[in-house]
Amino acid sequence: MQDGPDKKSLILPSPAKLNLMLHILGRREDGYHELQTLFQFLDYGDEMTFAVRDDGIIRLHTEFPGVPHDDNLIVKAAKKLQAQSCCPLGIDIRIKKILPMGGGIGGGSSNAATTLLGLNHLWQLAWDEDRLAALGLSLGADVPVFVRGHAAFAEGIGEILTPAAPEEPWYLVLVPQVSVSTAEIFSDPLLTRDSLPIKVRPVPKGNSRNDCEAVVKERYPEVRNALNLLGKYTEAKLTGTGSCIFGAFPNEADADKVLHLLTDTLTGFVAKGSNVSMLHRKLQDLAKETGTRYS
Numbered sequence: 441m442q443d444g445p446d447k448k449s450l451i452l453p454s455p456a457k458l459n460l461m462l463h464i465l466g467r468r469e470d471g472y473h474e475l476q477t478l479f480q481f482l483d484y485g486d487e488m489t490f491a492v493r494d495d496g497i498i499r500l501h502t503e504f505p506g507v508p509h510d511d512n513l514i515v516k517a518a519k520k521l522q523a524q525s526c527c528p529l530g531i532d533i534r535i536k537k538i539l540p541m542g543g544g545i546g547g548g549s550s551n552a553a554t555t556l557l558g559l560n561h562l563w564q565l566a567w568d569e570d571r572l573a574a575l576g577l578s579l580g581a582d583v584p585v586f587v588r589g590h591a592a593f594a595e596g597i598g599e600i601l602t603p604a605a606p607e608e609p610w611y612l613v614l615v616p617q618v619s620v621s622t623a624e625i626f627s628d629p630l631l632t633r634d635s636l637p638i639k640v641r642p643v644p645k646g647n648s649r650n651d652c653e654a655v656v657k658e659r660y661p662e663v664r665n666a667l668n669l670l671g672k673y674t675e676a677k678l679t680g681t682g683s684c685i686f687g688a689f690p691n692e693a694d695a696d697k698v699l700h701l702l703t704d705t706l707t708g709f710v711a712k713g714s715n716v717s718m719l720h721r722k723l724q725d726l727a728k729e730t731g732t733r734y735s
């Protein structure tokens with residue numbers, strides 16, 4: 441990470457996540473679903489640049505097609521943190537966006553978490569991780585895991601996190617050219633919502649299914665096609681509510697080989713699974729350099 445020469449700017453990564461399994465146990469009265477899911481990060485993601493402003497203005501300079509400035513989770517995260525901390529400072533934010541939107545790899549949630557951690561550092565708020573995760577949860581069910589930065593078994597609506605240590609293979613992630621709305625999948629009457637809770641940790645083998653997969657496959661032929669094609673080489677699974685599909689490989693070269701065999705019809709990328717997010721690895725490096733805490 442490059443702390444700017446004036447210590448008022450910062451470049452941070454905003455990694456993707458995978459759901460290595462996802463079981464739906466039921467639906468709460470507020471419409472949210474009780475889940476059990478295993479989150480792991482990828483060493484692959486967006487790059488965000490932050491520069492402090494003295495005038496209190498929060499501005500995201502990168503345009504997102506279809507997402508108005510004030511609806512962007514980056515801006516929402518910055519504004520909430522500013523309001524709750526009564527911070528008089530503002531921020532200029534730019535992002536190199538490579539994560540597909542609506543892909544089930546958590547780009548929006550990750551961007552929100554990177555914003556919270558970056559601003560906590562630059563605005564010198566000294567909020568602890570619990571407080572940042574609670575604010576994150578008010579932005580989206582997936583934000584807390586990115587704030588905490590450790591692979592985790594998640595329960596509740598995704599916010600009750602127990603650190604986990606799954607294997608860290610290389611993944612081939614296929615990106616079907618469709619954006620899947622999480623709310624749309626969770627409101628489908630055909631979604632199964634009756635998985636029995638897993639009570640043993642770590643998650644026993646044979647529990648890696650994603651309960652959203654059947655509904656997403658039915659609604660999106662592009663996703664069905666990607667599952668079928670990758671399934672010829674390895675176990676292929678949906679992450680989150682899709683649209684991305686992933687499969688594990690023992691090394692980068694094997695994953696690359698299959699990616700090249702599929703690129704005639706599909707796009708995708710290869711990335712290493714990681715139980716400590718690359719954002720947190722960068723923040724730890726920064727803390728060492730400056731002798732400060734980062735949250």
Ligand SMILES: C[C@@](CO)(OP(=O)(O)O)[C@H](O)COP(=O)(O)OP(=O)(O)OC[C@H]1O[C@@H](n2ccc(N)nc2=O)[C@H](O)[C@@H]1O
Pocket residue numbers: 459471472473474475477543544545546549579580581582583596597598622623626679680681682
């Ligand atoms: C289910 C997951 C698995 O990672 O799907 P993906 O979004 O990653 O695909 C996530 O927890 C999603 O988290 P996130 O994307 O932050 O969800 P939110 O913005 O909080 O919710 C979007 C919508 O999804 C539904 N929703 C979300 C989470 C949940 N446990 N139950 C739900 O029913 C609700 O209808 C909600 O309005």
Ligand SMILES: Nc1ncnc2c1ncn2[C@@H]1O[C@H](COP(=O)(O)OP(=O)(O)O)[C@@H](O)[C@H]1O
Pocket residue numbers: 506507511512513514540541542543544545546547548549551552619620622680681682683
């Ligand atoms: N910074 C952001 N990055 C991505 N999507 C965002 C962002 N802010 C708001 N969104 C909205 O959130 C939706 C879900 O985005 P994303 O988190 O990338 O998908 P998923 O939850 O499927 O992984 C997008 O389709 C977009 O409308």
